[in-house]
Amino acid sequence: MRAMKLHExxxxxxxxxxxxxxxxxxxxxxxxxxGAFFFVPPVxxxxxxxxxxxxxxxxxxxxVVLALLPAYLFGLAAFGPRLIVMTIVSYAVGGLVxxxxxxxxxxxxxxxxxxxxxxxxxxxxxxxxxxxxxxxxAFGVFFGKExxxxxGHNIFNPALVGRCFVAxxxxxxxxxxxxxxxxxxxxxxxxxxxxxxxxxxxxxxAATPLNDLNTAMRQGQALSFFSPQTDQLYLGWTAGSVCExxxxxxxxxxxxxxxxxxxxxxxxxxxIGSYIALGAVLSFFxxxxxxxxxxxxxxxxxxxxxxxxxxxPVTSPVSNRGKLIYGxxxxxxxxxxxxxxAIPEGVTYAVLLMNMAAPLLDRYMxxxxxxxxxxxxxxxxxxxx
Amino acid sequence: xxxxxxxxxxxxxxxxxxxxxxxxxxxxxxYTATPSAPVEPAPETPCLNLSLRQNRQxxxxxxxxxxxxxxxxxxxxEGEQTHLYCPCSGVVQVMNPxxxxxxxxxxxxxxxxxxxxxxxxxxxxxxxxxxxxxxxxMGVWDSIRQGMLMAPPALDDQPNEIIxxxxxxxxxxxxxxMVIRRHLQEFIRGLKYLYEIGGSxxxxxxxxxxxxxxxxxxxxxxxxxxxxxxxxxxxxxxPVENPLLLATLLGRERGLGPxxxxxxxxxxxxxxxxxxxKKQFWSHRYVAIAGPAVxxxxxxxxxxxxxxxxxxKPYLRDDVAETPAFIRGGxxxxxxxxxxxxxxxxxxxxxxxxxxxxxxxxGWMHPGHERPSWTRTVLSGLLGKRTFQARTLLRGAKRPCIxxxxxxxxCPAGLYPHQLHRLVTHDCMEExxxxxxxxxxxxxxxSYGCVSKLELAQDIIxxxxxxxxxEAKGL
Numbered sequence: 001m002r003a004m005k006l007h008e009x010x011x012x013x014x015x016x017x018x019x020x021x022x023x024x025x026x027x028x029x030x031x032x033x034x035g036a037f038f039f040v041p042p043v044x045x046x047x048x049x050x051x052x053x054x055x056x057x058x059x060x061x062x063x064v065v066l067a068l069l070p071a072y073l074f075g076l077a078a079f080g081p082r083l084i085v086m087t088i089v090s091y092a093v094g095g096l097v098x099x100x101x102x103x104x105x106x107x108x109x110x111x112x113x114x115x116x117x118x119x120x121x122x123x124x125x126x127x128x129x130x131x132x133x134x135x136x137x138a139f140g141v142f143f144g145k146e147x148x149x150x151x152g153h154n155i156f157n158p159a160l161v162g163r164c165f166v167a168x169x170x171x172x173x174x175x176x177x178x179x180x181x182x183x184x185x186x187x188x189x190x191x192x193x194x195x196x197x198x199x200x201x202x203x204x205x206a207a208t209p210l211n212d213l214n215t216a217m218r219q220g221q222a223l224s225f226f227s228p229q230t231d232q233l234y235l236g237w238t239a240g241s242v243c244e245x246x247x248x249x250x251x252x253x254x255x256x257x258x259x260x261x262x263x264x265x266x267x268x269x270x271x272i273g274s275y276i277a278l279g280a281v282l283s284f285f286x287x288x289x290x291x292x293x294x295x296x297x298x299x300x301x302x303x304x305x306x307x308x309x310x311x312x313p314v315t316s317p318v319s320n321r322g323k324l325i326y327g328x329x330x331x332x333x334x335x336x337x338x339x340x341x342a343i344p345e346g347v348t349y350a351v352l353l354m355n356m357a358a359p360l361l362d363r364y365m366x367x368x369x370x371x372x373x374x375x376x377x378x379x380x381x382x383x384x385x
Numbered sequence: 386x387x388x389x390x391x392x393x394x395x396x397x398x399x400x401x402x403x404x405x406x407x408x409x410x411x412x413x414x415x416y417t418a419t420p421s422a423p424v425e426p427a428p429e430t431p432c433l434n435l436s437l438r439q440n441r442q443x444x445x446x447x448x449x450x451x452x453x454x455x456x457x458x459x460x461x462x463e464g465e466q467t468h469l470y471c472p473c474s475g476v477v478q479v480m481n482p483x484x485x486x487x488x489x490x491x492x493x494x495x496x497x498x499x500x501x502x503x504x505x506x507x508x509x510x511x512x513x514x515x516x517x518x519x520x521x522x523m524g525v526w527d528s529i530r531q532g533m534l535m536a537p538p539a540l541d542d543q544p545n546e547i548i549x550x551x552x553x554x555x556x557x558x559x560x561x562x563m564v565i566r567r568h569l570q571e572f573i574r575g576l577k578y579l580y581e582i583g584g585s586x587x588x589x590x591x592x593x594x595x596x597x598x599x600x601x602x603x604x605x606x607x608x609x610x611x612x613x614x615x616x617x618x619x620x621x622x623x624p625v626e627n628p629l630l631l632a633t634l635l636g637r638e639r640g641l642g643p644x645x646x647x648x649x650x651x652x653x654x655x656x657x658x659x660x661x662x663k664k665q666f667w668s669h670r671y672v673a674i675a676g677p678a679v680x681x682x683x684x685x686x687x688x689x690x691x692x693x694x695x696x697x698k699p700y701l702r703d704d705v706a707e708t709p710a711f712i713r714g715g716x717x718x719x720x721x722x723x724x725x726x727x728x729x730x731x732x733x734x735x736x737x738x739x740x741x742x743x744x745x746x747x748g749w750m751h752p753g754h755e756r757p758s759w760t761r762t763v764l765s766g767l768l769g770k771r772t773f774q775a776r777t778l779l780r781g782a783k784r785p786c787i788x789x790x791x792x793x794x795x796c797p798a799g800l801y802p803h804q805l806h807r808l809v810t811h812d813c814m815e816e817x818x819x820x821x822x823x824x825x826x827x828x829x830x831x832s833y834g835c836v837s838k839l840e841l842a843q844d845i846i847x848x849x850x851x852x853x854x855x856e857a858k859g860l
Contacts, residue, residue, distance in 0.1 A: 007744055036782045040748030042741050043779040049829040050710060050738065053764050053836075056758035058749040058783025058837050060789065063762045085775060098490040110784060152785035152837075260761040264790065282553040313789040366801050366820060 010035055029102035033109040054172070058263060059310035061114045067257040068118060068308065070248050074236060075243035079126035080184025086121035086133050089093050094120070094137040102147045110151035111312070116141065119159040119308060123301060124166070124186070124242035125177035127132055130197060136162040156355045157315045162313075164348050166182050178239040180206040205238040209299040210344040213291050233298035244301040254307025263311035266320055270327025271334075272297065278335045290339040302334055305347045315355045319365035326361055329354045422679075424567070424671065424684045428699050432478060433690035434727035440467045440527065440536045441850075449491070453477045456502040458666040459524060461491055466536050467730070470524045472668040474500040481567050490727070493690070505664065513584045519660045520582055523660035524667040524689075528730055530648040532628050538647060539786040544648040546726030547583050548631055549576070549591045549654060554623040557675045557734045559684060563599050563673060564651045568658075569600075573607045575654035578661045580613050582649065591633065592619045612619045619725065623717060624828035629642050630797055652733070672728060674700055677774045678709040678737040687728060693735045694724025714738035717829045741778040749781070756780075759795060759834045784837040792841055794830035798824050802831035806841045809848035815849065 016024045017031040024031075035041075036058075037093075045052060076083050095116045120137045121128075138145055140162025148154040150257065167174060179187075187195040207215075232238055236246030246266045258265040265366060279293035295305065317326050330350045337346020437444045444462035448632075449455060459471040471493065479492040506521045516680050517540050520526045531538040538544070551561030576589055593601055593616055608614050619625050628648040656667040668688055675682040679700045688698055693711045701709070711733045712719040728735075747753070753763025755774065761767065792802035800821050808817040825845055832842040 006746070032782075038746035039746060040780065041776075042744045043782075044710075044741055044777045045779055046721065046842050047832070048720060049833050050712055050719070050721065050736075050777050051716060051775045051833070051841075052780045052838065053760075053834045054751075054753050055760050055834075055836055056749060056782055056838060058781065058785045059762055060760075062749065063760075075730070108784065109781065110785065146693060150785065152787050214546055223494055256814055260766075261791075261794075262762060295639065313787050318788050318790040318803070334528040366804060369799065 007039060009096050010039065026103055029107060029109050029368040031097055032381070033099075033102075035208070036108075049144040053357065057111045058114075059260055061111045061259040063262045064115045064257065064308070066117075067253040067262075068122065069345055070253045071243040071246055071304070072118070072122060074246040074249050075122065075126075077182040078236065080195075080225070080241050082126060082196055083121060085130065086124065086242075087118065087128050087197050088127065089133045090121045090137045093134040096136050097141045097146065101150065101359075102241045104151065110193055112151040113141070115304065116145075116158045120162055123159065123163050123241050123304070124175050125240075126242050127177040128166075128175060132166050132173060137331075138162075148185075152314055154314055154360070156352055157309055157312050160309060160348050160352055162353075164352060167348065178206050178208055180239055181245075184266070189232070195211050208240050208344070209233055209238045209295075210291075210338070212298065213295065214344040215261065217288050217291070230295060230298070233295060238299075241301060244304040247298040250303045250307060257307065257311075262305070263313075264305045264323055266323040267311045267316055267327045268306040268326045271310055271331045272303070274328040274331030275302060276331075278332050282335060282339060286339075290335065296335075296338060298346065300338075301347045302343045305330070305351055309347075309351050310354075315358060317358045319362055321370060322358070322361040322365040325365075326354050326358055331358065335371070386594075398415070418464060424686055425692060427634060427669075427672075427685040427687035427696055430688075430691050430695040431494070431690070433472065433475075433495060433688060434692050434725055435461065435469060435471075435491045435493065435690035436727060436729050437490055439464070439467070439730050442467045442536060443519055444469055447480070447491075449477050449480075451477055451480050451831055454496075454500065455499050458502055458505070458524065458669055462668055463795045466538075466539060467471055468521060469527075470522070470666070472690060474498075474502070507661070507664070510594070513582075516582060519823060520657065520660055523826070524657070525653060525656045525660050525664070528650065528653045529668075529693060530628060530646060532646045533660045535628065542647075544587045544647040547579060547589045548585050548628070548646055548648050549579070549589055549651065549704075550626050550648060551651055552592050552594045552619050552621060552626070553626045553715075554621045555626060555717055556623075557673055557719075557736050558626070559671055559673045559733050561684070563684070564655065565604070567606070567726050568655045568798045569603060569836050571658040572651060573604070573654045574662070575656075575658040575813060576608075576611070578656055578657045582657070586613075586764055588649075589614045591616050591755070592625075593617070594619065594621050601655055611679055616638075626831070627797075627826045627828055629824075629826045630828075635730055650733070653699060670728075671733065672696070673734040675734065676709075676712075676736040677776075678702055678705045678739045684700075689730070690727035692727050693722050696728075697735055697737050701737065705737075707740060707742075710738045711739050712738065717833065718827065738775050738777050741776055759791060779838050783825050783839065786837050788837060789836050791834045791836060795830040795834045797828060797830065798826050800824060802841045802845060803839075805845050806839065807843055814848065814852060818852065822849050822852060 013031070016022055017028045019025065072083070097114045098109055117137065121133060122142060124133060124136070140158040140160075144156050144158030144161030145151060145154040175326075184195070191198065234246065234247045238245055254263075254268060257263045260270065275297065276293040277288060280298055283290040283292040291299070299330060310327060317323050333350035333353060334347055337350060338344065387703040401684055401787060427562060442464040442522065444464040444467060446464070447462045448460050448673055454476055455461070455824055456474045456475075456602065457471060460468060461471050462469045471554075473493070474497045475493045475495040477491060477636075478494050481490050481492075486542045505519065507521050512520070516525065522539070527537045529537055538668065551565065553559065556659065571682075580587075589734040591614060593604070595618055596675040608616070619631070624630055631648070632646055652670055660667065670689065672685050672687045674685055674697050679697065680702050681700070683700055685696060693713060697711070707726065708853075711722045711726075713722045713726065713729065713735060714720060716736055717732055719734070719736060754765055754768060757765060786803050786807070796802055798821070805817050805820055805822055805825070808814075808820065809822070822845065827842070827846050827849070832840060835841055
């Protein structure tokens, strides 16, 4: 009954938004998004097949959000409720940009934003100032997606474009935003609820494990294959971006996502496989420069990127072989960036660089995999005239 | 372990260890109401509605006029390759040959007393051409398909091979086994007549399912010593019945030229026997009536042109209030039909589905224990459920393509439907042809699985047929 009343309410609101003469027609995308959220439109199929698969974009994106939840909850426990505030800011600002563009272009609001808006705060340091979150997501959605023509046309992963932008613009702010697990309790006891929105305090900041490893290796220490740090890394009890640390949660959730077929297993398998293979070889020969893959896999955002960033359907290749090459490229680039780069972490740049290669990979893979076209009679050129 | 993946030809397919053929892609979702019921005579229909569009061809040359008396086997209209014969005696009521008015058709009121039809005879040692002409007059020839074109072959056609497809994986299609079991002897004899009609010693290849059981044993026993029939095992997985796919699965060349094959259904084989032995015109064919709006699935013995609304009326559920959706043909590849529309060549099933009413609150959050999906994001995937209720619902809002690749994964022809769709909607036909537009087998799997609810198959098939048409004209 209540559902029907809600529907009647929507039907009554129709005349305000739909049609040429409707007074609020410019807000139609927002109205459509809200309506489609509550009600699956009763659209009948007119063309074959008259039956359709139960999955739509919303369900597809919600599956990704569900797979992100374990890591999100862990991040909440380890790095504090500030994550919720960051998420609200990200959804609000990013959603505003998305809605404005939809109204401007007179198109529907796309559900892909459900994932982007959640992913972005998850890959930031826990104490990132809120204004950076807002600027980052606005930049990511605008320059990462909308300027290309909206969802489905973008080349780069919007969340990573935002992350890349804030990392390049305010490196010092981000560097002092990392805290130790449960460090948020200190912040709350000293400052109360203002710690939810305040910028970080120096007292609780910590270095990420990749920073530690980098410093250790600069000092000439060769790290053994299994150091005492390994188990802590896999449990996620280290400093890092909010939700990238818990390897033991990301791995099963990501595998579940592959099992549901929402993300293709080839991409994460190729990323992890190539990282382990190349990392093992290089760290064997140059242990003072390259981290052993047993440590490097769980440190930083590699696993998170492999399962949630690289598998983004829009920015990754469609062909199966393309996915494998794309994944291998990411894994190899991460090894190179981490071992030879000036910064300890390079996953963001690796994924963004391979995003650029994805259309090209697809083009070659599709053309090479298409079976020879049907034998046809040669038509003499004169016949055309 | 032999594991060969071939990507030449239409389908990427592999030989499993047991030597069976397996389709890469395709769907194996089953819907309820695959009929296994006994055959019933079709309800009497006050008129027959014979469409002037058969086998995808317009029948433009008419041979009858209004109020003319007709008899079974009388030629009503003909097109380029297809001929339409009258299935009963009666009077032509309405002629509406204008194809712009849908449906362009001939309406016949069946007579209560069957009139005498002129007897067509066939001599024992008649030449091949005469035999073929006779088979055409008996209404059988137009149900034979010429592989690539999906149209009846010309009378002087020489096939390299004849494929008798006995496996239908599309939900709702009459199982070949059911037809063969009822008429086993006629079927076996029909194969010999088919071999005769085929001429040029074209061998017959019969497809049988992996587990064919006692019927399979019986057929093998009956066919012992008949070197012209080969039996080939295929998986029961949609769209295995597709002629183009079948030819590739069997490793045959496919082409427009003289090097080609015929595709024949079991019903046609049996009709062939009746025509050759009893000189009987093929007037009734088996049609499955199925779908959630039907009380119980049945198989009817119905005439060509019987209106789908009248045919299904006695079997509809009482609680289906409004006009339900009628589908001529199987659940995936069938077409929507108005109730007045008559059965056409190749329609072996009519599905009746209740039309979707009203919106669904938070439908995308539904656990999905009773709805199917190619992904495993619904509960039915977890429960391993295999049968579902069909509904005419798009199940979501239309959105731009996100390149999820589901269409690619289910495409049995190994194409990239989302790319093809992008190209054909931008009118880039040459690029689309490079990406294998002509290899599309028209199975509709891509539209079924599309997350963004795009009409991929509809647009691709439209473009493909336009291209084929253009080529046939030599432009």
